[in-house]
Amino acid sequence: MLDSPSFKRGDNSPALWSGQLNWPQPDGNKYDRGHAVVLGGPVAATGAARLSARTALRGGAGLVSIACDPSALMVYAVACEAVMTKPLRDADAFAALIADPRVTGVLMGPAAGVNDRTRALVLAALEAGKACVLDADALSVFEGGPDALFGAITAPTILTPHEGEFARLFGAITDREADAVVAAQKSGAVMVLKGRDTVIAAPDGRVVINKNASEWLATAGSGDVLAGLCVSLLAQGMPAFEAACAATWMHAEAAYLFGPGLIAEDLPDQLPRVWQGLSLGHNGFNVHG
Template sequence: MSSVEIHQMRDCPTSAQMGAIETSAMKDGVTTGAEMMRRAGRALARAALEASGAGPGDRALVLCGPGNNGGDGYVAASALREAGLDVQVSALGDPRNLRGDAALFVEEWGEAIAPLDPEALGQGPRPALMIDAVFGTGLSRPVPDVLPKAFAAIRSAPGAGPLTIVAADIPSGIQSDTGALLAPGGAEEVLAADLTIAFHAAKPGHFLEQGPALCGTLEIASIGLSQDDRTPPLTEPHEGDITRLVAPGAAEAAKWLAGWARPEPGGHKFSRGHVLVLGGGPGKGGAARMAARAALRTGAGLVTLGVPADAITENAARLDAIMLSVVETADDLGGMLEDDRLSALVLGPGLGIGERTRAMVRVSLDARRATILDADALTSFADHPEELFDRLHEDAILTPHEGEFARLFPDLGLKSRDMSKIDAARRAADRAGCVILLKGAATIVASPGGAASLHPGLYERDTRWLATAGAGDTLCGILAGLAAHAPDGRLHGAAECATSIHAEAARSFGPGLIAEDIPDRIPDLYRAHGL
């Protein structure tokens, strides 16, 4: 069991969806509730032993809750006891009130179960490992006051040795659908895990809000459910209601990237698509140049940078393979768009905020090409977003960061306990009538009708070096390079693929990354995947 298994799991279900998956599996005779609980608890115990290095005679503490997550904990306690550890179990609520499968494993444990008493938990030597099996993915209300007090007592217990904390499915106090904290005092009242074992699949809360900071390392454990065909592989369009996790392993990425980026035999530059990037005036061209270069490196056959006349000389001094054209006004742009071979447009990076940009956007959208709107193109409509929404269509993609998203969709709060970032992006896509690529460490791609994908730039796919000026501009270019030759109706897939290329190119460079480095890493990335 390893965090690399995240690559193999295509679903990222909510709590309700996970419950439906389990119910369906039991109804179809694939497994039973008791077998799933036994697998989950034993996986917890194995992971805890491996992570902590604990062995016979070492102390272990298992905190169990009043539901099925607690049942997982009782199984883990029994498995740790079998491994020779001195195991103490503390329960929130009376374990005699448990019913169903959890009650079965309380009986199997068969030893004393102490109440979750903060004072008692602060006594005696610190254990070598602790399993948090109090609340799992179904938690939707604030945790009881006793829980943060118990966590504080465990933290302060005497002892010189390290304490390894392993969470069952998700640390208690994190809402698994949104990543929001359900502890009144904030993150200090949640017991941050060193390792979180997610059962069957990662959940949205592992990647959103406070989840990544409190989960430690994330690993996936099988509980006997088959990975069925509810969500198609990345090589097929995503139309399911369960969020698709875009975290391809090497073999899958090779096939996926080949479908998007490898030129067709016998093709020519126009068959690979012609991208037009609109740029700003003198001294404002860096963002558009980076987007243009990224589009060309990604695979567009031609890229043209359209700028005002007084910016031509500056850009000509910096560009070779990228063509230049004078675009002063929306009428100039309209004239260029009479050429049907222009297949994708990028508006926003360094373009400027105001009526000129709004006019350019209107003309671009009326031309019905693949149109990527970012940065200034979005901010220019912040005071009247409905004007933008009325013109958007299925061949458009909005690529806001969270601040730009909040300006366009002020009622879709990204910090709401009741609405996840995924839900907000879905609602925005329905309202705008086009694909939304909502950037962040966890990037969301959403399409009208509910299809949503999550690209996790977290855990072993950490992309923290992308937090640098111009990184979003290169993402626009990568997206345009793919969208320029994307089949009709496949812009959601282009956005998924572009996000992955962007992240992997950045990860291959690592510390010290600046945005200009990203396009030049793409050829090595393609080569590594056999393109």
């Protein structure tokens, strides 16, 4: 494993990445803060993408859109307010949507379905050279042929697997930290190996352990929120490794701020308090863990 002048192998904290946050400027506009596109799931499974998209807005992205099959449009349109909806049928339509240079980050995977459509849309986004976050089904769909995924990664990309999804692409885990670094190097993407102590690893060998997680994060939808935070910060222009580190820490801090009884829907609305603390400077903010 390698060290860099800015990062050493160790614990995650705002000291590592707070200088890379994209704070709004008095003369700025929403596009200065990025446009994130979230791939929506089918009509019976819209909750995950809606969680991710709401989080992406709370995470600071200036504009967030959900791209969905027309059959699910009504559900998303009724449930979403500031999040825009973009109906599309196939990979060609998806590629046309994200070809807009103002689209600066794409999230795919939460409840997208393990099917040929998901696979085609993931490859379309990667081949377009867009900064991407791949989670859940966008990873599982490449089980048995991960080289097709790795070979398409050329732009900043973050993978956010839990241990089961990780094993489908990289094999069984024997040492979380070492295996995450090897996986990052093999894939060419930043690896966020989720767990009680989440491991964030870069292809160049940098590795950070996030230790401020709350046990209340072990709840359905928590990973969708984390993926939404990752794409939000990536869309705002943060480098992929720093975006992954920041998202993981902010996700965990939001859980601590809410406390017992947390469900995933509670997390996005805690992010303003996280941002307020960060605005005071990380030395004055309470880091748990």
